[in-house]
Amino acid sequence: MKKFTLRLISIFIYLFVRVMHLTYRYRYGDQSSIQKLKSENKNYVFSIYHQNLFPGILAQTGIKHVVIVSKSKDAEPVAFTCRRFGHVVCRGSSKRGSVDKNGSVAKEEMIECLKAGIPGAVTVDGPKGPANKVKPGIIDMARKSGAYIIPYIVWPESYWQFNSWDLFRLPKPFSKIHISYGQPMKIDSDCSDYESEMQSLEEKMEKTLQDSLRLQG
16 A cells, blocks of 8 residues: 555544544543542553454543554554554554564553653453453453552444454444443562462452443443
């Protein structure tokens, strides 16, 4: 894809996302745990499932976060849009066979941003699933950076659902979007049992979702 064409596509997608964002009605849950961390000068990284990545990023508009976006040309519009919304973008992809597609570089860049105090967001089941299964990446980044993990649940009331591995959701215009935050989770710097922490995070995310659904009736 030619650079000029890719630029035009990126601008078009950004404008589309901006218009959609202006129509959404965001409903935020209790943020006291985040405020407490901020008051103590402690950083955090949101854990979100890929299915609701789109509204999850938009719900944080106005607050700079660091995110990882694939280095492929197809993902350039995503990176462009994230930057235009004020976020810090680290580019890298997961390994293909034994070939590292700059994923480790992007991960280290994100860790440095977290150490510098910029909050982050990670799709814990990305980039290709399985859906709703936490992978070790966020545990490793939290351990190395000292950032707390906050389960971040976002669900729109009205949406289009795609036939993708994650059943990706695109909220319809004017949809209400509910945002809930779980209790912060600290990963010790000497942690070696990632599997246990991954399971614990999955349970916390499920609890946050169920608590949110009950509150909305």
